[in-house]
Amino acid sequence: MTFSIDKFLSYQQQMRENLDAHPDVVGLVFLGSAADISRADEWSDHDFFVISKDGLAEGLRQNLQWLPNFDQVALAVRETDHGLKVIYEDGLVLEFAVFQDSELEIAAANAFAVALDKCNLQERMSAIAAKSVGKAPVLKQEFELFLCQLLIGVGRARRGEQLIAAQHVRSWAINNLLGLVRLNLAPVAGSEPKQDNLNRYRRFEQQYPQLGERLELAQQKPIEACARELLHIAIEVCGDSLGQRELHQIFVIRERLGWI
Secondary structure (H helix, E strand, C coil), rough: CCHHHHHHHHHHHHHHHHHHHHCCCCEEEEHHHHHCCCHHHCCCCCEEEEEECCCCCCHHHCCCCCCCCCCHEEEEEECCCCCCEEECCCCCCCCCCCEEEEHHHHCCCCCCEEEEEEHHHHHHHHHHHHHHCCCCCCCHHHHHHHHHHHHHHHHHHHHCCCHCCCCCCCHHHHHHHHHHHHHCCCCCCCCCCCCCCCCCCCCHHHHCHHHHHHHHHCCCCCCHHHHHHHHHHHHHHHHHHHHHHHHHHHHHHHHHHHHC
């Protein structure tokens, strides 16, 4: 699908008009690249919140005819109590949640743009974005959880449980490793605004291109080889921040797995 920023914005405008005319709706907020359109490209979704009058949100989740070009929707699936995913015939993707006015504050957000406001949304979304800033990673916790995931994952793989082993090593351990990277290494100069405080994985390659490539290659290896490579990367990344306690912990893991 060829990307057109005019078409992208036209879709948003049509949605705003549809919801402005809907008697149950009091707000619309675009999120992510749908808010920061400088990041929009052919793979950008329309991410957004719809805010309804109290007691009327479920009706908007069940009946999606308020969506622009509803007759072209190929797939619409409920993901959470509040959220849905929609795919159109041309491959356009929507990811959104519908909140009633009184429950909006349970949401989390970073980049946002208020498109329709009948309930003081600008101030409320600013407060939500401020409280959504993730906790800074803690070296001891990230490092020790990383080692735990490697040991458990390789153990599962040796037992023959390849699927759960891959989740431990290629997902959970990497999540902790990304925390270690952010604790120890500065991103590429000028890429700081690209960091997503709600998801460590998002745009990592733009901030740490060489490490991103190494991690991708590591994940293509068999599980145990991937785990060994991740440990090498972690030791390299952490460098002088590893004290005697951490070095002993590495020894314990290596000895248990016969990597010594």
